[in-house]
Amino acid sequence: MADQKTPRPKTQREILLQTSSQQTYIPPRGAPGFSQTVNPNLDGVGPDGVNNRGNHVSFRDDKTKPFALGLKENDEAIVYYMENVIKPTVMQNGVEQKVPIYYGSPERWAQVQKEGFYRDLKGKIMMPVITYKRVSVEKNRSIANKIDANYPNNVQLFQKPYNVKNQYDNFNILNNRIPKKESYAVVMPDYVTLTYDFIISTYYVEQMNKIVEAMNYASDSYWGNKERFQFNARIDSYATTVELVTAGNRLVKTSFSLKLNGYLIPDTIQKELSSVKKLSNATQLIFNMETVSQIPETKTSPDPRLSIHSNNNPASFVDKV
């Protein structure tokens, strides 16, 4: 019982060191901006193994989070653009009707019970609707590429204009303070070509014409939210069919493929461990008040300092006897 130890979760550094495939990020010497930059995940330990607390950076209370962009963001860009920019509508029974768009094959309960606004009283899907599905993700190496996924040294720096230590204030200028600049290093993304299959379903060809015209006009432009991400989207052809089965309803369908030039920055432990995320420039040195017994020092004392005060209160000074 005496030898039993309580299990302790490993730190990120311990995980990193025991994983042989994961190498610490060591910037090349002489590289601009990276000569003394170290991986903040290593608790400030530099390439020479010396712990430097100046390199301790944290994302705590930082509004800018480590950057990641996944397939979901690419998918959301399409919905956003359809709903907020293209806004396809049709005339139905003399009323302008908004065309809903949703990702294909959702869960049954969700589509029947929760998202039932495009269904009628009995649960049948009311037209027009647009559905889309991502069918393939193809790597695009013609734009750029990382050298090695284990060493994503290819990063881009984004400087934050203002932060808590560098506020937008003339006080800093009047006091000749050098602003503290924070930068975020973002790894080179994986450029991919995403292919989506769209199906537009309407009651009438006349309604379909209007939607196809709107989609075709929006083709070759950048789809997505301006405040977030935008991706180039291209549509090459549309195939329209009119389905009329014996004991069924007449349905007008148009299917087309949309190619989206997207990119991915995954939120993986691999990227987290081996890439720089945040760094700051050295801007200020703060010295606390120190007092000595006499100036100049004539006495040779092994420790001329009396004490170190941090609250700057002279009444609290105690002379060393």
Next chain:
Amino acid sequence: MALFGTQRDVSLFRHMSRELMSDIITEQCAYYKYKLEETKINLYGEAAGEKFYMGPVLLNTLVERTDNVYPETDLGTDYDKEIQFSFLRDDLLGAGKEFNKFDNKGNSYTGLPGTGYGADLVPDVGDIIMYNEGYYEVHGVVANQYFVGKNPDYPNNVNTINKPNGPGDLSAYGSSISIICKAHYVQADKLGLTQARYV
């Protein structure tokens, strides 16, 4: 010359059927027909703008329901249902004819003088039937149940024995009993009869 299936026999069956359908089974549906002159179609043969209907006409019917089906389509889980509506042919046709006039003896819905059976309605493919808050589009009409195998509309009198207005006149024998409409479910908002969308 035919021996059975005279109009007297047909009248017996008509009365029994009407009593069965209107007083005992009492299943009803509403029948809509398109106003062809007012409902305009476009180049693609579709009335994308507005549709105009005659009716609805409330009819006694025998309903043969099938189970609801929920097929998985490209759009997701859909809904479908097929229903067969069977009507007594004399309830639909023959308006104003003697056998459809009310006798003011209780053999009617209202018993009002001057009213009678016969909706003057010819069911056809594409008509709409409302039943249990659902709309059904007719995709098939069947009228081939003949009493004693004879349809009086086609007597085919060729010989002297069966000559018209004679005792063997075949137009006085047999009857076309029913009209069966096979229909499938259709979205209410497509028809524009009731408000189905609220967003």
